[in-house]
Amino acid sequence: MRTTIGYTVESIGYVIGAQGVVSFASQTFFGTEWGWLHKVVDLPSTAYLGLVALGLALVAGGVKTRKAAERRQTA
Structure with missing residues (x-):
C-alpha cells in the first residue's frame, strides 16, 4: 500500500x-x-516557482515513501 501511495x-x-x-x-x-x-488559478509568475518547489517536494516524498516500503518488504 505504501508503494502505491509513493507512486x-x-x-x-x-x-x-x-x-x-x-x-x-x-x-x-x-x-x-x-x-x-492558469484556468484554475491566476497567480503571478513568481508564485509558479513555488508550485515547482511543491512539485519537487512531492516527488521527493513519494520516492522516499516508496523506497521505505520496498526496503521493509525485502527485510
Whole structure:
C-alpha cells in the first residue's frame, strides 16, 4: 500500500512541477498563458516557482515513501 501511495504522490508532484515550470516560463518569457493551471488559478509568475518547489517536494516524498516500503518488504 505504501508503494502505491509513493507512486501516486510522486506522479502528482511531477504534474504540479511541470505545470509550474510551463506557467512560469510562458508568463515570464512569452507573455502568454500555457498549460491548464492558469484556468484554475491566476497567480503571478513568481508564485509558479513555488508550485515547482511543491512539485519537487512531492516527488521527493513519494520516492522516499516508496523506497521505505520496498526496503521493509525485502527485510
